[in-house]
Amino acid sequence: MAAESPQDAFEAFATERLPPAADGAVGKEGRLDAAFAAVDGETRLVQDYATVPFHLTGGLDHDEALPGLETVYLQSPTGAVAQGDRHDLSVTVGEGAQAHVTTGNATKVHGMDRNYGRVDVDLTVADDGYLEYLPEPTILHADARYRGETTLSVAETASAIVGEVVVPGRLAREEAFEFERAYTRLQARDPDGLLFEDATDLHPAERDPRRPGVMGDHDVLGTLYVVGDAASDPLHERVADATTARAGATALPNDAGVMVRALGDRAAVSGALDAAWDEARRTLVGAPAPARRKD
Template identity: 50%
Template sequence: MPPAFREYGTQHLPQSPAFGHGKEGIADLVVAREGDNPTRLISDLVKVPYHLTGTLDSDPVDGMTTICLQDPTGAVTQGDRQTLSVEARPCSRAHVTTQSATKIQTMKASYAHLDATLVAESGAHLEYIPGPTILNEDARCLQTTTVDVAADATVIVGDVFVPDGLTDHEPFSFDHFHSRLEARVDDSLVCADAVDLRPDERDPRDPATVGEHAVVGTLYVFAPSADADALADAIHDRLTDHEVAAGASVLKDDAGVTVRALGDRSADVTAAVEAAWDEARETLLGTGAPLEGRGR
């Protein structure tokens, strides 16, 4: 827990406190597959504000199931804590997404915490591609992701960060955004990526951060058994036609590829992240991503 967010957590909330009713969302999911049968959701513990009506079998990849998490509240407010855990059992295939963007509302105290833990066991393929995270004025958001992947499994994680919110205010007028991802392959750390933005202390639009751009997109492809150099080259070539500044880098121990895209519009950055995801799927599974029907 970053010290600043520990301090935020001590601040009094005039409404329902942190972890109060409707403010502690939990989605604890386990998927499994037997032989050539479709992947099934065999265990699910879901607590408001998360909502899950079931799984979808619409993905073109054989055996892949789709899980779409819903949030009937429509936004994340001060004091909210949301925890997602997905365990993909051996040889299972699952795509996890959200119904819409995650909108972080204006705050006067405390903070919001979005936590995700993704585990892919031997031979599994797990994807977590949620909608964009949108920060409104004075919002505070801690976003943490932990990935554990077997040496012969794959995990793909996507993220699009939009700092201009939904109200009439200047971009990067939120209070504090801290995002951290750590990934391990058989307990060996292969990726530790952190972003800590406090616009009042340092303008994120300096050349060392996002420069003149306003939207940040990231795709992590953890595929220890794949040819990481070939995957990075394929994704890089795919992104040359997009109106974003983007690059692809090979992870430690050739454990996969990380992609970063910077742009002026969320639609452009989202399209670039989806193109990288599509290319990774083609390389790893032989079938592209189901981009139709994703609001584009």
């Protein structure tokens, strides 16, 4: 029998009715809309709409190497995705604007016995705009069911760096690959149509992620998508020298840019992606990456 597609699997999960919510329960359908615009040579956050559980910090101008860039942190009091959650995030960067969007902490996907949790992210970058979307890792707890869909739309002269790190459990508790299913996909488009699509489907009970040719004896998977005028060789050399992670870079289809992928422990993977971010940033906007402080 053919393996069930991830789309079919999550459609089946969606038919499972949730238990009644507690009185006053909120945050199952969280939404965030953020828009940035170039104003007098600087970037400003011009739209900020958020519903529970999300909150967006005001703009932070702390990047000395790139003073025209605006940084914001997406915050959530729970920092988690629970069964039945449907979260929608939209980030728009206007013409000539530069923005960095990250999260205040890792996103924990809790265990589930019904339905599933889903996060949709829509990123749009106008001509001469630049976006860095670099959230903290997603941690998949035991019995988690998670679907993440990201769409990146870039104008002809736009550029973007988008990152993702997946941690397969609470590793300090020796919990690894005990989630039920995790499917993430990024689709990138320009005005002419689809540039590329990249998907990861992890279903440990059916296909062991630790088998040879997949993740082997590594736990954490990280990916960085560099969309714009970037070459794979410098990025490959940089990440290969940066950490002990097994990492490499490859050119994306349709001359869209470069993808970097890393396997290892959490620190090594984060180090590899940070090195790739720094190298890509120097190429795209002529500035090094700042230290990623959360305090």
